[in-house]
Amino acid sequence: MSLPDPTEDLDWGGYIGGIHEIFHKNALAHPDRLCVTETVTSKAPTRTYTYRQIDEASNNIANYLRDSGIQNGDVVMIFAHRSVELVCAYMGTLAAGAIVTVLDPQYPPQRQQIYLQVSKPKALISIRKATEESGPLAPLVQKCIDDELAIKIKIPDLRFTDDGELIAGEGSADIFANVKERASTPPDVLIGPDSNYIMTPLALGASLILPAKEDIQHVRLSEWMRKWSPTTTHLTPAMGQILVGGATAQFPSLRQVFFVGDVLTTRDCRSLRQLGPACTIINMYGTTETSRAVSYFEVPSAQEDPAALDSLGDSIPAGWGMKGVQVLVVDREDHTKICPIGVVGEIYIRAAGLAEGYLNDSEKNKEKFIDNWFVDNKKWVEADEANDKGEPWRKYYKGPRDRLYVTGDLGEYRPDGAVRVLGRMDSQVKIRGFRIELNEIDANLGGSPLIRDCKTLVRRDRNEEPTLVSYIVPEIAEWKRWLETQGLQDIDEEGVEMGPCNVYLKRFRRIQAEVRDHLKSRLPAHSVPSIYIVLQKLPLNPNGKVDSPNLPFPDASLMTEDASEEDLKSWESLSETEKTIATQWSTLIPGLNAKMVRPDSSFFDCGGHSLLAQQLLLNIRKELRADVTIGVLYANPTIRGLGSAVDSLRSGQAVTVDHSNDNVYSDSLDELTNTLDAKYQSANPDALGPSNGAAFFLTGATGFLGAYLAKDILDRKNTKLIACIRGAKDLRFAKERLVRSLKGYGLWQDSWTDRISCVIGDLSKPRLGLDDASWKHVADTADAFIHNAAYVHWIARYEQMMGPNVLSTIDAMKLCNEGKPKLFSFVSSTSTLDTDYYINLSDAQTATGRGAVLESDDLLPNRTGLGTGYGQTKWVSEQLVREAGRRGLRGAIVRPGYILGSRSSGVSNTDDWIVRLLKGCCQLGARPRIINSVNAVPVDHVARVVVASTLNPLPGMNVVHVTAHPRLRMNELLSALSYYGYEVPEVDYDIWKSQLEEFVSAGAVEKDQEQNALMPLFHMATANLPSTTRAPELDDRNAVAVLRADADRWTDIDDSAGDGISREDIGRYLRYLVEIKFMAAPTGRGRKLPEIDTSIAEAQAQWGVGGRGGTS
Structure with missing residues (x-):
C-alpha cells in the first residue's frame, strides 16, 4: 500500500453537517426508536428515552440558551458526567451554535476552577443528577461561577475541551461515517467516557446504553456487559483491562469493540477475543487536539481469523487515516x-x-x-x-x-x-546521569505473566532524589499459580485506601523481587525501578486514561514490611555496629525495614546503588567515626562484612582492599585458556576492500565510542553493519535505539538505513545472549567483528565483571570460528598497564632513549598488581585474545587511553572522568595542580584506529596503542577552564581534595540543587590523584602501520601522524557542555568559547544520548 501524499486534496469544503443536525434527521426518520438507556443503579431505576424525546429536550435547551442571550461561538459549560441529561444538554448547546466544554464532577475542585478560568464560559448548564451523586460544587468553584457567569448550563459544535482547545464540529461529524463503515451492524451501545463516542451511536441512528458509574469496575463491568448484551462498545484500553480483568464468562452478543485513548496491547486483545469470540476489534488513534479519532486498524474476530494477532507484536497498530x-x-x-x-x-x-x-x-x-x-x-x-x-x-x-x-x-x-x-518523544528521563525510557520499562514489565497492568513514573523521595517507581496491577490467577510453584501460600490483605487507589503493602511483597529479577534480565541496571507499588487497579481520569497525578507515593514507613519473629531474633543477634549500619541502610533505601536485614544481606541487593553508597560512607563516617572507602564497601557489601570492617577501623587496624596481590584474575586466566578452541579460522584481510566491501558485527554500538565506530564503518564504501543491542524488546526497537544514538551524536545519514541491521544480545549471558538464529546469521554474514562493549565499573571486583567482560570475549572469538572466517578486534584499555612496573619501565626507557612501553610487550609482569577489577578483566581478555591469535585468529587488540569528545563537533560523553573533573572543578571554584601527562585522544581518531586495525591487521594478533600526539599535562588541560573565563584558580591538590570532601560532607542537597559532578567518582577524586593519574608513555608503531595501510587500501587519507587534545579542543568540549546545559557558561574575563554547530546539541536533547545512557 502506498504511503499518504501530504499534497493530496482532503475535501476541505466537504461539510456533511453538524452532529446535532445529523441527530435531528435521525429523530425525524425514526422518532419512536429507543435512543438512550440509562441503566439501573443502587439509587435509581432504569430510564429509557426515544429519539423524539431527546430531540425535543435538546431543542428546548437550545431555545433557552438563545433566549438567554447565547450567541454563535459563545462558550457554554456543562457540569455533568455520562447521563441522559448530558446527551440532551450536549445536543441542545450545539443546536444553539455555542461552543461546548464538559466539566466532569470527578475532577478535583482546583482543576474545575482552572477549566472555568481557561474556557471563560458565558453560561453553565448544571445537571442536578451530577450534584446529587457527586455532591454540590466546591466553594471555590461556586464562587468562580457566581463571579463570572450570568447564565447557568453545558457541550460541542464548536467546543472548548478540558485542555482549552477550541474544536470545530465539522471534524467530529466526519468520524461517524468512518465508524459506520467499520460497523457491520448498527451498534446497540457504545460505552465511552468521551463525548464524541456518546454521540456516535446517535449519529448512526442506533441505541445508546449508559452504564452507571458504579458499574464501571472490575467484576461489575463484566456483569453489566452480560446483563445488557451490547453488540458494540467503545472503550479506552484502560477500561478494556477493567472489563477483561473481572470477567469469567463470555460476551456472545459482542460484535465490535472500538478502542481509543492509549496503547492497545495484543495481550489484552487476546483476553477480549476469548471472552467475545465473535467480536471485531477496531483500534483507533487520536488526540483531543484532532477533535476525534483519526485512524483505525481492524483486528478480525477470533472466529474469523484465530491467528490475527500473531504477527502484530506487543501492541495493535494505529492503522490508516480515516476519511479526510x-x-x-x-x-x-x-x-x-x-x-x-x-x-x-x-x-x-x-x-x-x-x-x-x-x-x-x-x-x-x-x-x-x-x-x-x-x-x-x-x-x-x-x-x-x-x-x-x-x-x-x-x-x-x-x-x-x-x-x-x-x-x-x-x-x-x-x-x-x-x-x-x-x-512519546518526551517519555525519556535522566536519573543519576542515566537516560531512561519509561515506555521501555513498562513494555518489559508488561512482558511478565505476573503483571496485568503497569505504569512507571519518576517521583522524588523524601530526600528530593528522583526515583523510578513502578505501579503494578498483578494478574491474580498467575500470581496464585506462581505461589504454588514456590510452595507458598497467599495472605489475606484488603489493602489500604490512598486517594482513588487501593494499595497492597504486604500481600504482594514477593512479587516485587520476582519482577525486579525479570527486569534485571532485560534492562540495564539503571533502568530497573527501585520501588514497586502494587495496586488493585490503576486509577482512571474521567477520560478513561490512567490518572498518573493521582497515583499514590506512600511514605517509606508505610511501604516498610513488618518484621517477623524470626527477623527480630536475627536482629538481636547483630552487634551494635551492625545494627547502626542496618539502620543507615534503611534511611537511604525506601521501604527497607532495618530489623529485616540479615547478616548476609547485601547493600546492593537491598536496593542500594553507587550514589547511595557514597552517601552511606559519609553517614558511617559521621555516626561511627570510621573512614570506610568505597572499595571496602564493594568488597564487603553485607552487614556482617561491612560491620567487621568498621570495627577494625575503629580499633585502629588498617582495612584495605588491595587487589595487587590477588591471584584471582591470573588464576582465572589459566583456567579459561583451557576453554579456548584448539584452532581458529584465519581470515584474509586482502579479500575485503572498497570494491567488494565488508560486513561488520559490532558490540557496544550505542555507546559513545560505539557510535563513532559505526560512523567510521558506514562512511566506507560497500560496508554493512550488524549491531548487537541489549535490552530492546524486539528488532524494531533495537534498530531505533541505534539510529537514535547516531542522530543524537549528529552522525546519522539517511543513506545508511538499508546498510544497518541489529540483533538483540546481552554480554552477561552465554553466547553473547544471542538466540540461535541470530548467532547463525552473524556467523554466516559477518566478515569482521569489533568487540567494543564492556561493563565499565571502577570499583566492582573481577568476579563480578568476569561474565560480561571476559566470558563474552571467549564467546566472541568462538563466534569468529563459526561460519565465515572473521577478522577480530578487541577494544581494550590502558588500565591493563596500571602498575608501578610499567610506569617505572616507561620512565627508564624514555630516559635512556630506548622509547616507551612497546606494543609487543606481553604484559605478563601484570599477572599481579592491577588494582581494579575492570583492569584485571581487560588484562585477562587480552591474554586470551593473544592466545587465540597464536591458534590462528587474525586481528588486533586496541588499547586507547582517555577517549574525549569529537574534534569536529565538540560532542562529548558527559560521564567521562575528565569531563566530570572539569565540571566538578567549576562547582568547587578551584582546580588541583597535577603535572602528570594525560593520554587523551579525540573519539573520532580512536574509532579510526580501531576500524583500521580490524581491516588492515598485522600478521597474527597484535596490540595497537592509541596514544596522544602531543600529550597535555593535567594542569594544562584544567587551565583551559581559566583560559575560557571560568573562575577556578589553581590550588595544591590537598587543598582541592579537602574542599571536595567538605562539599560532599555537607549532606543531602536541596531540591533542584545539583550534586557535585565528581560524586559518583568521589573515591577516585580523593584517592591521591597525583599518584593514581600517572601513566606510562606508549610506543605506537603498530598504529602507524595500520593507519598507513588503511589509507592505501580504504580511505586515501593518512592519519598515521596520530592525534591529541589541544586547548582549543577543550574549549569546543566546554561549549558543547554549555549548549546541552551540562555546565554553566563562564562568567569571567576569559576568551570566548569556540563556535560549534549548536544543532548537534539540540539533537542530543531530542534523541536522548550522552552520559551513561549511551552504553549498550
Missing part, C-alpha cells in the same frame, strides 16, 4: 521528508477538522498547530472559491486551512502502510 485525515510520519531531522517504511519519525496529523488551537496560548499554538509546508494553501482556497455556491453554512466557514497537528508521538509505517505508534 492523513497520519504522517515525518523525519525528525528533515521535516520536508515523509519517513519510508520501517523508519521511526514523529507523527503529524493532517485534517480539516483540527482544533482551532489552545485558548489564549499563541506560543503553544505556533508549536503544535502548523501550516502544511508540503503544499501551498492558496491552491485549496482557489479551488474552494470556484466551488462556492452560496451555501448557508459558508458564513461560518473559515475556508480551507491545510494544517498539521504535531502529536509528539513516535511512529513508523508498516509494510501495509498502517502506522504503528512507538511511544
Whole structure:
C-alpha cells in the first residue's frame, strides 16, 4: 500500500453537517426508536428515552440558551458526567451554535476552577443528577461561577475541551461515517467516557446504553456487559483491562469493540477475543487536539481469523487515516521528508477538522498547530472559491486551512502502510546521569505473566532524589499459580485506601523481587525501578486514561514490611555496629525495614546503588567515626562484612582492599585458556576492500565510542553493519535505539538505513545472549567483528565483571570460528598497564632513549598488581585474545587511553572522568595542580584506529596503542577552564581534595540543587590523584602501520601522524557542555568559547544520548 501524499486534496469544503443536525434527521426518520438507556443503579431505576424525546429536550435547551442571550461561538459549560441529561444538554448547546466544554464532577475542585478560568464560559448548564451523586460544587468553584457567569448550563459544535482547545464540529461529524463503515451492524451501545463516542451511536441512528458509574469496575463491568448484551462498545484500553480483568464468562452478543485513548496491547486483545469470540476489534488513534479519532486498524474476530494477532507484536497498530485525515510520519531531522517504511519519525496529523488551537496560548499554538509546508494553501482556497455556491453554512466557514497537528508521538509505517505508534518523544528521563525510557520499562514489565497492568513514573523521595517507581496491577490467577510453584501460600490483605487507589503493602511483597529479577534480565541496571507499588487497579481520569497525578507515593514507613519473629531474633543477634549500619541502610533505601536485614544481606541487593553508597560512607563516617572507602564497601557489601570492617577501623587496624596481590584474575586466566578452541579460522584481510566491501558485527554500538565506530564503518564504501543491542524488546526497537544514538551524536545519514541491521544480545549471558538464529546469521554474514562493549565499573571486583567482560570475549572469538572466517578486534584499555612496573619501565626507557612501553610487550609482569577489577578483566581478555591469535585468529587488540569528545563537533560523553573533573572543578571554584601527562585522544581518531586495525591487521594478533600526539599535562588541560573565563584558580591538590570532601560532607542537597559532578567518582577524586593519574608513555608503531595501510587500501587519507587534545579542543568540549546545559557558561574575563554547530546539541536533547545512557 502506498504511503499518504501530504499534497493530496482532503475535501476541505466537504461539510456533511453538524452532529446535532445529523441527530435531528435521525429523530425525524425514526422518532419512536429507543435512543438512550440509562441503566439501573443502587439509587435509581432504569430510564429509557426515544429519539423524539431527546430531540425535543435538546431543542428546548437550545431555545433557552438563545433566549438567554447565547450567541454563535459563545462558550457554554456543562457540569455533568455520562447521563441522559448530558446527551440532551450536549445536543441542545450545539443546536444553539455555542461552543461546548464538559466539566466532569470527578475532577478535583482546583482543576474545575482552572477549566472555568481557561474556557471563560458565558453560561453553565448544571445537571442536578451530577450534584446529587457527586455532591454540590466546591466553594471555590461556586464562587468562580457566581463571579463570572450570568447564565447557568453545558457541550460541542464548536467546543472548548478540558485542555482549552477550541474544536470545530465539522471534524467530529466526519468520524461517524468512518465508524459506520467499520460497523457491520448498527451498534446497540457504545460505552465511552468521551463525548464524541456518546454521540456516535446517535449519529448512526442506533441505541445508546449508559452504564452507571458504579458499574464501571472490575467484576461489575463484566456483569453489566452480560446483563445488557451490547453488540458494540467503545472503550479506552484502560477500561478494556477493567472489563477483561473481572470477567469469567463470555460476551456472545459482542460484535465490535472500538478502542481509543492509549496503547492497545495484543495481550489484552487476546483476553477480549476469548471472552467475545465473535467480536471485531477496531483500534483507533487520536488526540483531543484532532477533535476525534483519526485512524483505525481492524483486528478480525477470533472466529474469523484465530491467528490475527500473531504477527502484530506487543501492541495493535494505529492503522490508516480515516476519511479526510492523513497520519504522517515525518523525519525528525528533515521535516520536508515523509519517513519510508520501517523508519521511526514523529507523527503529524493532517485534517480539516483540527482544533482551532489552545485558548489564549499563541506560543503553544505556533508549536503544535502548523501550516502544511508540503503544499501551498492558496491552491485549496482557489479551488474552494470556484466551488462556492452560496451555501448557508459558508458564513461560518473559515475556508480551507491545510494544517498539521504535531502529536509528539513516535511512529513508523508498516509494510501495509498502517502506522504503528512507538511511544512519546518526551517519555525519556535522566536519573543519576542515566537516560531512561519509561515506555521501555513498562513494555518489559508488561512482558511478565505476573503483571496485568503497569505504569512507571519518576517521583522524588523524601530526600528530593528522583526515583523510578513502578505501579503494578498483578494478574491474580498467575500470581496464585506462581505461589504454588514456590510452595507458598497467599495472605489475606484488603489493602489500604490512598486517594482513588487501593494499595497492597504486604500481600504482594514477593512479587516485587520476582519482577525486579525479570527486569534485571532485560534492562540495564539503571533502568530497573527501585520501588514497586502494587495496586488493585490503576486509577482512571474521567477520560478513561490512567490518572498518573493521582497515583499514590506512600511514605517509606508505610511501604516498610513488618518484621517477623524470626527477623527480630536475627536482629538481636547483630552487634551494635551492625545494627547502626542496618539502620543507615534503611534511611537511604525506601521501604527497607532495618530489623529485616540479615547478616548476609547485601547493600546492593537491598536496593542500594553507587550514589547511595557514597552517601552511606559519609553517614558511617559521621555516626561511627570510621573512614570506610568505597572499595571496602564493594568488597564487603553485607552487614556482617561491612560491620567487621568498621570495627577494625575503629580499633585502629588498617582495612584495605588491595587487589595487587590477588591471584584471582591470573588464576582465572589459566583456567579459561583451557576453554579456548584448539584452532581458529584465519581470515584474509586482502579479500575485503572498497570494491567488494565488508560486513561488520559490532558490540557496544550505542555507546559513545560505539557510535563513532559505526560512523567510521558506514562512511566506507560497500560496508554493512550488524549491531548487537541489549535490552530492546524486539528488532524494531533495537534498530531505533541505534539510529537514535547516531542522530543524537549528529552522525546519522539517511543513506545508511538499508546498510544497518541489529540483533538483540546481552554480554552477561552465554553466547553473547544471542538466540540461535541470530548467532547463525552473524556467523554466516559477518566478515569482521569489533568487540567494543564492556561493563565499565571502577570499583566492582573481577568476579563480578568476569561474565560480561571476559566470558563474552571467549564467546566472541568462538563466534569468529563459526561460519565465515572473521577478522577480530578487541577494544581494550590502558588500565591493563596500571602498575608501578610499567610506569617505572616507561620512565627508564624514555630516559635512556630506548622509547616507551612497546606494543609487543606481553604484559605478563601484570599477572599481579592491577588494582581494579575492570583492569584485571581487560588484562585477562587480552591474554586470551593473544592466545587465540597464536591458534590462528587474525586481528588486533586496541588499547586507547582517555577517549574525549569529537574534534569536529565538540560532542562529548558527559560521564567521562575528565569531563566530570572539569565540571566538578567549576562547582568547587578551584582546580588541583597535577603535572602528570594525560593520554587523551579525540573519539573520532580512536574509532579510526580501531576500524583500521580490524581491516588492515598485522600478521597474527597484535596490540595497537592509541596514544596522544602531543600529550597535555593535567594542569594544562584544567587551565583551559581559566583560559575560557571560568573562575577556578589553581590550588595544591590537598587543598582541592579537602574542599571536595567538605562539599560532599555537607549532606543531602536541596531540591533542584545539583550534586557535585565528581560524586559518583568521589573515591577516585580523593584517592591521591597525583599518584593514581600517572601513566606510562606508549610506543605506537603498530598504529602507524595500520593507519598507513588503511589509507592505501580504504580511505586515501593518512592519519598515521596520530592525534591529541589541544586547548582549543577543550574549549569546543566546554561549549558543547554549555549548549546541552551540562555546565554553566563562564562568567569571567576569559576568551570566548569556540563556535560549534549548536544543532548537534539540540539533537542530543531530542534523541536522548550522552552520559551513561549511551552504553549498550
